[in-house]
Amino acid sequence: MPNQTEMPAYYEDLNSVQTTWREMLLGAVSERTHPFKKPVLTTIGLNGGPKARIIILRDLDLEGRSIRLHTDARSDKVAEIGKNPNVMLAFYDPAQEIQIQVSGDATVHRHDTYADAAWRGAAPSSRRAYLAEWEPGTPLSGPASGLPADVEGKIPSEERLEQGRSNFAAIRMVFEQVDWLFLSPTGNRRARFVVKSNNWTGTWLAP
Numbered sequence: 001m002p003n004q005t006e007m008p009a010y011y012e013d014l015n016s017v018q019t020t021w022r023e024m025l026l027g028a029v030s031e032r033t034h035p036f037k038k039p040v041l042t043t044i045g046l047n048g049g050p051k052a053r054i055i056i057l058r059d060l061d062l063e064g065r066s067i068r069l070h071t072d073a074r075s076d077k078v079a080e081i082g083k084n085p086n087v088m089l090a091f092y093d094p095a096q097e098i099q100i101q102v103s104g105d106a107t108v109h110r111h112d113t114y115a116d117a118a119w120r121g122a123a124p125s126s127r128r129a130y131l132a133e134w135e136p137g138t139p140l141s142g143p144a145s146g147l148p149a150d151v152e153g154k155i156p157s158e159e160r161l162e163q164g165r166s167n168f169a170a171i172r173m174v175f176e177q178v179d180w181l182f183l184s185p186t187g188n189r190r191a192r193f194v195v196k197s198n199n200w201t202g203t204w205l206a207p
């Protein structure tokens, strides 16, 4: 078992905790295999129950405290965010035993400069998904990708990809709270960071 002097700085130092979660989120934007790349997004379902699903972290603006996600405009989460913008993203790094829970309000962007820029920046293989003929969750008579036959298994031309643009949505989440949890055999650590007047205030919590 490691002793306390071998522990990372974030074991005892709140500033280091904050630096670490910021670095981890930034790392997840640029590194495809980063453990924080695929968090769980939770929304409040239209019937009031919780909804949770994996989503890819696309971009982060630390100064603006915003996270960008991409989705199909026809998916349940879009209607759910429209009704209740309060969302949470849960991230987990199994190697470091670090969990963070980021919460705030989300907005859905479909036909504005934010969505246009997100669409332009997305890889052709990602944009192809928006050509799907059925809205996500539609019951099918058999197993199928939902993609039209002419684009299945191949990357369509730019002209063909544009036909999926109206199904694309960018989600912008502005976060105001980050909960941190570090599991360690020498004793777990938990902390919360909240934005007040544009400044982060951190406090240790009982794990």
Ligand SMILES: Cc1cc2nc3c(=O)[nH]c(=O)nc-3n(C[C@H](O)[C@H](O)[C@H](O)COP(=O)(O)O)c2cc1C
Pocket: 038, 051, 052, 053, 054, 055, 056, 057, 070, 071, 072, 075, 076, 077, 078, 136, 137
């Ligand atoms: C590894 C992985 C990555 C995913 N990335 C996304 C994504 O970036 N955007 C998205 O809308 N769905 C993504 N999904 C699918 C969602 O988890 C979910 O099934 C889908 O968006 C429908 O969700 P909804 O019906 O609750 O809106 C991903 C799933 C997995 C397993």
